[in-house]
Amino acid sequence: MAVDESGWEVDPDDEWGVAVIATVGRQLKLRREAVGMRAAEFGTAVGYGEDLVYKVEGGKRIPRREYLEKADQVLGAGGLIAATWEDVKKVRYPKQVRDLAKMESRAVESLSYGSYSLHGLLQTEEYARALLGRRRPALTEDETESAVAARMGRKAMFERVPAPELSFVQEEATLMRPVGGRMVLRRQLEHLLEVGRSRHVEIQVMPTARGDHPGGGRMQVLKFEDGTAVGRADDMFGGRPVTDPRQLRILELRYGSIRAEALSARESVAFVEQLLGET
Numbered sequence: 445m446a447v448d449e450s451g452w453e454v455d456p457d458d459e460w461g462v463a464v465i466a467t468v469g470r471q472l473k474l475r476r477e478a479v480g481m482r483a484a485e486f487g488t489a490v491g492y493g494e495d496l497v498y499k500v501e502g503g504k505r506i507p508r509r510e511y512l513e514k515a516d517q518v519l520g521a522g523g524l525i526a527a528t529w530e531d532v533k534k535v536r537y538p539k540q541v542r543d544l545a546k547m548e549s550r551a552v553e554s555l556s557y558g559s560y561s562l563h564g565l566l567q568t569e570e571y572a573r574a575l576l577g578r579r580r581p582a583l584t585e586d587e588t589e590s591a592v593a594a595r596m597g598r599k600a601m602f603e604r605v606p607a608p609e610l611s612f613v614q615e616e617a618t619l620m621r622p623v624g625g626r627m628v629l630r631r632q633l634e635h636l637l638e639v640g641r642s643r644h645v646e647i648q649v650m651p652t653a654r655g656d657h658p659g660g661g662r663m664q665v666l667k668f669e670d671g672t673a674v675g676r677a678d679d680m681f682g683g684r685p686v687t688d689p690r691q692l693r694i695l696e697l698r699y700g701s702i703r704a705e706a707l708s709a710r711e712s713v714a715f716v717e718q719l720l721g722e723t
Contacts, residue, residue: 453504453505453506454503454504454505454506454535458535460535461506461535462503464531464532464534464535465503465505465506465532465535466503468503468507468512468528468531468532469500469501469502469503469504470501470503471525471528472500472501472515472519472525473501475515475519475521475525476501476519479519479520481518481519483497483498483501484497486515486518486519489514489518490511490514490515490518491514492511506532506535506536507532509529509532509533512525512526512528512529512532513526513529533593533597536590536593536594544598545594545597545598545600547666547674548565548598548601548666549600549601549604550666550668550669551601551608551666551667551668552608552609552667552668552669553608553609553610553611553666553667554601554608554609554610554611554664554665554666554667555611555663555664555665555667555675555696555699556610556611556612556613556662556663556664556665557612557613557614557659557662557663557664557699557702558612558613558614558615558618558662559615559618559659559660559661559662560615560618560661560662561575561618561621561623562614562618562619562632562636563612563614564595564598565598565599565601565602565610565612566612566614566635566636566639566647567595567632568628568631568632568635569592569596570624570628570631571623571624571628571629571631571632572591572592572595572596573588573589573592573624574623574624574625574628575623575624576588576591576592578623602639602642602645607642607643607644608644609644610644610645610646611646611648611703612645612646612647612648613648613649613650613659613699613702613703613706614647614648614649614650615649615650615652615659616649616650616651616652616715617652619633619636619649619715619716619719620719622723626723629723630720630723633716633719633720633723634720636716637713637716637717637720640709640712640713640716646709647709647712647713647716648703648706648707648708648709648712649706649707649711649712649715649716650702650705650706650707651706651707651715654705654706657701657702657705657706658698658701658702658705659702660677660678660679660680661677661678661679662677662678663675663676663677663678663680663695663698663699663702664676664677665692665695665696665699672687673687673692674686674687674692675691675692675695675696677695677698680694680695680698
């Protein structure tokens with residue numbers, strides 16, 4: 445998703461996002477005209493060019509939070525424009541990320557195995573930024589920031605009440621790879637220890653020496669309160685999300701085997717502490 449100084453471009457295939465940004469833009473235009481301000485005058489007042497004002501009002505750009513807050517002040521909206529940020533901030537995330545976050549927000553249990561990098565829910569902001577910075581083709585700086593914000597937004601899962609049960613199994617290599625450099629890795633390991641202290645979170649490490657365990661690519665299963673679930677694995681069922689009970693059972697059995705081969709939660713804490721001391 446490309447950006448300019450005023451905000452992100454709207455994904456034309458994201459119907460909900462297009463509707464939200466069109467509505468916000470229309471409200472901005474109506475309020476600006478109601479107070480008798482021209483686009484150029486308004487742009488100067490909020491610190492943006494006239495062309496960008498038209499793009500935001502025309503639903504062509506997703507405005508930044510600062511833009512909405514300044515517009516609220518300039519137009520005397522009493523907080524109504526600033527409040528639209530709660531919907532606007534969701535639109536700037538790719539639709540597939542929003543869909544994942546929505547499912548995670550409903551889950552009562554999550555089972556996750558990571559073989560290439562730390563699971564997004566476990567990443568610190570600086571680790572995520574460094575990891576996303578390695579993508580090819582390279583993301584722009586603003587695309588990277590948007591992706592980081594989306595990943596950090598998913599962490600609301602940890603704060604839910606009642607808390608969901610979260611299980612993670614991470615390959616040893618994902619904890620040793622110095623993504624972002626030594627200090628970023630140190631803070632990431634410290635974060636893992638902190639997260640792992642939560643009663644509803646269990647983090648296990650799969651030692652590299654366990655060469656014959658049934659893990660492959662990434663895997664995740666999300667279970668919901670109504671008894672349904674959704675899961676996916678990089679190397680099974682074409683990598684597509686599945687909801688069929690038989691396919692889910694296969695994923696759960698595989699995850700159970702992976703979990704049994706990994707270090708226990710207590711052993712994993714000791715392992716991470718040792719890594720931290722050596723980093």
